Amino acid sequence: MRASATALIRRGIGVKFGTLTHPFSLYPSDLRNVGFQGTRHFSSMLRVDFSCLNDIHFARFLFREMMRVRPRPCHSMFNKLLNAVVKMEEYTTALYMFDEMRQLGGPIDLCTMNIIINCYCLVNRVNFGFAMLGCILKLGYEPDVVTFTTLVKGLSLSDKVVEAENLFLYLLDHNLSVTDEVMLRTLINALCKEGRVEEAEHVLKIMVMRNISPDVITYTTLMDGYSSQGQMEKAKGIFRSIVEQGLEPDIISYSSLINALCKEGRIEEAEQVLKAMIMRNIRPNIITYTTLMDGYSSQGQMEKAKGIFRSIVEYGLEPNIYTYTSLIKGYCKKGKVDEAWCLFHEVSRKGLQHTTVTYNTMLHGLFCADRFNEGWKLFNDMEADQQVRPDIITYHILVKGLCADGRVAAARDILHQLPSIGLRPDVPMYTMIFDSLHRKGLIEEAKCLLKEMEGNGLKKDEILERLIRERVEL
Numbered sequence: 001m002r003a004s005a006t007a008l009i010r011r012g013i014g015v016k017f018g019t020l021t022h023p024f025s026l027y028p029s030d031l032r033n034v035g036f037q038g039t040r041h042f043s044s045m046l047r048v049d050f051s052c053l054n055d056i057h058f059a060r061f062l063f064r065e066m067m068r069v070r071p072r073p074c075h076s077m078f079n080k081l082l083n084a085v086v087k088m089e090e091y092t093t094a095l096y097m098f099d100e101m102r103q104l105g106g107p108i109d110l111c112t113m114n115i116i117i118n119c120y121c122l123v124n125r126v127n128f129g130f131a132m133l134g135c136i137l138k139l140g141y142e143p144d145v146v147t148f149t150t151l152v153k154g155l156s157l158s159d160k161v162v163e164a165e166n167l168f169l170y171l172l173d174h175n176l177s178v179t180d181e182v183m184l185r186t187l188i189n190a191l192c193k194e195g196r197v198e199e200a201e202h203v204l205k206i207m208v209m210r211n212i213s214p215d216v217i218t219y220t221t222l223m224d225g226y227s228s229q230g231q232m233e234k235a236k237g238i239f240r241s242i243v244e245q246g247l248e249p250d251i252i253s254y255s256s257l258i259n260a261l262c263k264e265g266r267i268e269e270a271e272q273v274l275k276a277m278i279m280r281n282i283r284p285n286i287i288t289y290t291t292l293m294d295g296y297s298s299q300g301q302m303e304k305a306k307g308i309f310r311s312i313v314e315y316g317l318e319p320n321i322y323t324y325t326s327l328i329k330g331y332c333k334k335g336k337v338d339e340a341w342c343l344f345h346e347v348s349r350k351g352l353q354h355t356t357v358t359y360n361t362m363l364h365g366l367f368c369a370d371r372f373n374e375g376w377k378l379f380n381d382m383e384a385d386q387q388v389r390p391d392i393i394t395y396h397i398l399v400k401g402l403c404a405d406g407r408v409a410a411a412r413d414i415l416h417q418l419p420s421i422g423l424r425p426d427v428p429m430y431t432m433i434f435d436s437l438h439r440k441g442l443i444e445e446a447k448c449l450l451k452e453m454e455g456n457g458l459k460k461d462e463i464l465e466r467l468i469r470e471r472v473e474l
Helices: 003-017 042-047 056-068 075-087 091-104 110-122 126-138 145-157 161-173 181-193 197-209 216-228 232-244 251-263 267-279 286-298 302-314 321-333 337-349 356-368 372-384 392-404 408-421 427-439 443-455 462-473
Strands: none
Touching: 056 075, 056 091, 075 091, 075 110, 091 110, 110 126, 110 145, 126 145, 145 161, 145 181, 161 181, 161 197, 181 197, 181 216, 197 216, 216 232, 216 251, 232 251, 251 267, 251 286, 267 286, 286 302, 286 321, 302 321, 321 337, 321 356, 337 356, 356 372, 356 392, 372 392, 392 408, 392 427, 408 427, 427 443, 427 462
């Protein structure tokens, strides 16, 4: 990078993202009190495979020895150690190590500072990452694509997607050769997660115009973004773009397209896509099959869903908890609770762990079938299961079941107990109990419930307003 380009970056980043200040004074550098308890000798470090290092105490011991010996090991060995510490998610330790290296004259290069920028981003201190960029420039190094990709990622992780996009476009506008496919993918993923999919596609088009060719993963990320917003035609358009660009769709691309078609209820088309995958020698995985099976289940086509389930086993794949949950949901929706109940118990026999969603699905099925005793027993089992925790949806199901069983007082008890377990009752829950009180002729209690709801800072929604009007007319 030319000197003028470096100056341009310094000025531009300073204007857009603030002064590039020095971050080190905010981190203590004394590692003497975090030692390794043992008698290993430094010579063993030469045989260490840093990629397999997973003992933070030994990592600290190695660092102290590497700093002590003369001549010190080269940059690359320190960088491998720092990377190993970051992989252990010991970010603060990595920052301490870097500060010690800085103060005691340890070997530091651009790669070292990129690792530290990544650390700051991972601890949600991207502002310190930009300060490190200032240090890179002051020391005469040329920031590279890793530097700026890490900063774009850091801004995205800190929910500063607008700033990430501004940085990316700034680099493009000034023709600085520090943008690549990884940075593009990072930004597109962040924009899609924020629901700004059109902007993400605009960024992609800019990159294509600049002769940076997006890969299949980037297109698939954009496809998923449109699919999650219900814009299925655009999602399918992105899939066509993959083919038009001469790229080969992969398992993730096909699975994303199948998901988009299933959400539209076009299950037969989704199955044709599955067959096309197999013809191209792309083997569907458990996610692909589960997505298709869930499409059939959501439409109540349980025979076809069960057929997909059998195909999973025939192809040597292991059904996972999401596969079972999809079938359980489908059977409950069709009112075939016995079939769902058998599958629910099969999960444990297969050595799989129930999730909160699985419990909620089965609870809802039992209560909808007026099988209240079995539902309550299942809820007790859920509370005893150390691997799951009832959530607000669980209690919605319980309140709805109690109201349907005429036990509105018990439903109110649950409502009042929720704050003690860290959950907050919401308007739909109050609406269910309000309706049940009115049906029982407990008008004054229903009015008190509304006052209680408003006292808790909740406002009536459209459904509750309409219900109140209907009850007044009666």
